[in-house]
Amino acid sequence: MTAWNILPIASALWRNRTGALLVAFQIAIGLAVLVNAVYVVKQRVDKISRPSGMDTANMIWVASAGFAQDFDYEASWREDLATIRAISGVMAASITSNIPLSGGGSSSGFQAKPGVATPDESIPGNTYEIDEQGVAALGIKLSSGRTFEASEILPPSKVYDSSPQAIVTEAFAKEMFPKETNLLGKTFYDGLSRPITIVGIIENMQGAWVDWDKLDHIVLYPRIKDGPNAVYLVRTEPGRQDAVMREIEARLGDSSPGRLLRWVRPMSYFINQSYLDDRNMAIFLVSVTGALLAITALGIFGLATFNVSTRIRQIGTRRAVGARKLDIVRHFLVENWMVTSAGIVAGCGAALGIGYWISLKYELPRLDLYYLVGGVICIWLIGLFSALQPARRASAISPAVASRTV
Secondary structure, X not given: OOOOOHHHHHHHHHHOHHHHHHHHXXXXXXXXXXXXHHHHHHHHHHHHOOOOOOOHHHEEEEEEEEOOOOOOHHXXXXXXXXXXXXXXXXXXXXXXXXXXXXXXXXXXXXXXXXXXXXXXXXXXXXXXXXXXXHHHHHOOOEEEEOOOOXXXXXXXXXXXXXXXXXXXXXXXXXXXXXXXXXXXXXXXXXXXXXXXXXXXXXXXXXXXXXXXXXXXXXXXXXXXXXXXXXXXXXXXXXXXHHHHHHXXXXXXXXXXXXXXXXXXXXXXHHHHHHOHHHHHHHHHHHHHHHHHHHHHHHHHHHHXXXXXXXXXXXXXXXXXXXXOHHHHHHHHHHHHHHHHHHHHHHHHHHHHHHHHHHHHHOOOOOOOHHHHHHHHHHHHHXXXXXXXXXXXXXXXXXXXXXXXXX
């Protein structure tokens, strides 16, 4: 029987089965958590990194509030836009109704035919009111069609009137007309059966709510929102965002005694707020997983160290009868491999079960097997390196120890 035969190794483990089972259980928990944590973190990262379709890196949002009794809303927003557009570094500026990716906005149901729509026929869309520079200010790309003209912009006095034109995203248009190939010029209807003609198709744009499954269903109207509060969207030249923000604050801060400049913020502020929970979840899972892996490594190291310390005389005896250092290292590494493998087998079942539950509860795709394979390789490597030092220390025990150790 060779020095690293499986039977004596299994026998040695059986004598310390309590410790081995505890470490195997620890490995199983670590693997199950590792696999599913990486999977959930990847889902969160993919969610955060989805292309918005907008030039978010160069976008600024400005909010003002009119409070005076004689406040002239129309004169105010016209003057504000003229002032903003005259600032060096501003590419485009528009008054708008809501802020994409901010968690706040409005949505409506639309339909392909007039009349009362059933729930299956109603297509939801996140709606925004912009002026003739709105498309340029958003930095979105049109796959076909055109932007709004100044003559098409409805004033605040007609805020409740239906707009005869709209610019929509491809995702919205394709769901509205799934059998059509030429979507430009098609007419759809709002909830009151008022016709709206598509004059432009947006390649991609995200709406207000990052968790909404219709995030890319966007409908842009050529309309000025009602006052007295105004929100302006400003797009700057690359690298000029901070300078433009300071200039806006300086020029609009005291320009009107009946209007308060509430805030001037970059688009990154709203994106960070919207994805804050996702980032916190990812950080938490990474932290917990790292801690569990560290504890697992310590458990494996502790078991291997304990096994070495309780078998010093046995190791010395084996060295005295001809066992090489490599044979001793092999013995403890194979012993560790058996414990790790037992934990991995149990952990794989637990990982798949937890992954299935997560996919059902949070409506996520099923856990891909490559997460499991990656987790198994990671745990095996942790087990190998955690047991390597105790195994090498065991191989360094002198044969003379057999006669000195009681």
